[in-house]
Amino acid sequence: MPETSPVPDLHDFKVGCICPLEIELAPVIQMLDEIYQYGKPSQSYTWFYTLGRIGNHNIVIATLSKIGNNTAATVATQLVHEFPSIRFGLLVGIGGGLPSDKHDIRLGDVVVSRPRNDVAAVVQLDMGKHGPNDKFTKIGQLDPPPPVLMNATHWLEAHHQSNTSTIAEHIDKMLGSSPEMVDNGYCRPESATDKLFTPSYSHPEVNTSCDHCDDTQLVPRPSREKERTKIFYGPIGSSNAVIKDAARAAAYSQQGFFCVEMEAAGIMDSFPCLVIRGICDYADSHKQKVWQRYAAAVASGYMKELLLHIDPEKVSSAVIAQPAELPTLEQNDLSEHNTTPLQVRHRHNPTPTVAVLRSLVEGHRQFQARLLPLPGLRGMQRFRRGWFSLGGPFALQTTY
DSSP states (O other): OOOBOOOOOGGGOOEEEEESSHHHHHHHHHTOSEEEEEEEEOSSSSOEEEEEEETTEEEEEEEOSSOSHHHHHHHHHHHHHHSTTOOEEEEEEEEEEOOOSSOOOOTTOEEEEOOBTTBOSEEETTSEEEOGGGOEEEOSOOOOOOHHHHHHHHHHHHHTTTSOOSHHHHHHHHHHHOHHHHHTTOSOOOGGGOOOBOTTOOOSSTTOOGGGSOGGGBOOOOOOSSOOOOEEEEOEEEOSSOOOOHHHHHHHHHTTOOEEESSGGGTTTTSOEEEEEEEEEOSSTTOOSTTHHHHHHHHHHHHHHHHHTSOHHHHHTSOOOOOBOOOEEOOOOOGGGTOOOEEOOBSSSSSOOHHHHHHHHGGGGGGTTOEEEEOOOSSSOOOSSEEEEOOTTTOOOOOO
């Protein structure tokens, strides 16, 4: 583990990092050049964070109590409240790859969020329409990554045209300094375990390996000359539900998505953010955990390489992240419905996304069956005026 050093001032931390799972958090912490505080509980909230440094960037790293867009939105908002000088965030972890004829995405590769053609950098898959053949039509779109990160990823992509990525170097250093990471499976698995089956072929049984799957159903792919991580830049689909459906994954791939995951949509509009995902499966029924830890390691390695190529002065000159303010709930007698108005203001964007709204409402479940008048939404869908009813699994109902 990196050496522990005195803690800088709270305002010296300008980069935030969110790692949804503990297996994603571990390699990110190992990538730190220095650790200031390890596993410190938040003063005002329920999550833990680690403070450290990569290059000349002071960084605060947080993890989630559970996966999903709503929890991610809550932690992102709270993180920016507690560390008021944060400029941007990095969401680092694992995801399901969506290979296509044009993009030979494989296990152990990295996908970085970026708009492409008419598809945003991150699209919330829960907030759209699924038509025939799993065709997905999005409703609205989330904010893109901040300019300082977009510019840095474009520069790094160009740099890699003539220079080898340092991801492998960072991982080798991590494994060399921490034998426990080796013991816990952060080394690269055998390439023979990277199997992409045709979308029509489902895994025969639940909770079994692919050792007994029919290899004649494998998608033919040429072997890579070197077992080296490739980096892809493109749209990422974000869902609150795990996707284990090859047909749907193939449909998302055809529509321009490179990867699917479960937290990004909850963050993008409340926390200027870049999403970095190591590919651990293909979002199909053959989903396995063999590649998860290595995928988390390559994502953290890319994060470090990226930060080392960003000028700290450009970070300092970037706009300070302004989180959504916590809602003000006032009890009023609005007609016969005993309604409660919800006022949500956002200093970075005029109005929050559905994911942020959901995260804020989670703490007020006692108001179930009451109605919330909402001025509008930015991100997934816009309403001039709507009423939202809270019931059961957060039923979203509108009237005008």
